[in-house]
Amino acid sequence: DGGITQSPKYLFRKEGQNVTLSCEQNLNHDAMYWYRQDPGQGLRLIYYSQIVNDFQKGDIAEGYSVSREKKESFPLTVTSAQKNPTAFYLCASHSGIYNEQFFGPGTRLTVL
């Protein structure tokens, strides 16, 4: 089955720790995105990558970092510099043709 997977589904972090959220796709899409969603809110763009080994900051990149070493993978690290990291994180990709984005199931991060 083609699609996007995210792991873990739930993640708990102690204050001061860095954590990495996984995002993998087998859709052969070039572009991948990370969004943050707070309760009852829309999505805000953290980082995006249009091609391997290249990525750009989105609207709320502070306290986050990414890498894009492989086409299939776009991991997001939430660093200790992110002051309020508790949120639902969504990864997406698109083929670049119609800009319809395909989303993973999300990771819910909670800071203890």
Place this chain on the structure above:
Amino acid sequence: SQQGEEDPQALSIQEGENATMNCSYKTSINNLQWYRQNSGRGLVHLILIRSNEREKHSGRLRVTLDTSKKSSSLLITASRAADTASYFCATDSRAGNMLTFGGGTRLMVKP
């Protein structure tokens, strides 16, 4: 940045009724898309309408776009309890094929 604003924020209807959600945006767009999100899940793409289109249909969904008013509406006809979800509009107006999402409309369809 929040490009799209949705109205209403929440909507509760009976099964069989129609549901209408509206989206307003601020800058010119290439296209506008609607997505659905079930609670605690990822988003699912519903429909895309290009800036030179005025209306589009897909099954029980009807989307309109008025670029002069910078607004769009999503109509779900003959709603079902399974339509209960949050619905988001997203505009494609920035370089890099980035989407900007609205705050969403939470739809509840009562059986």
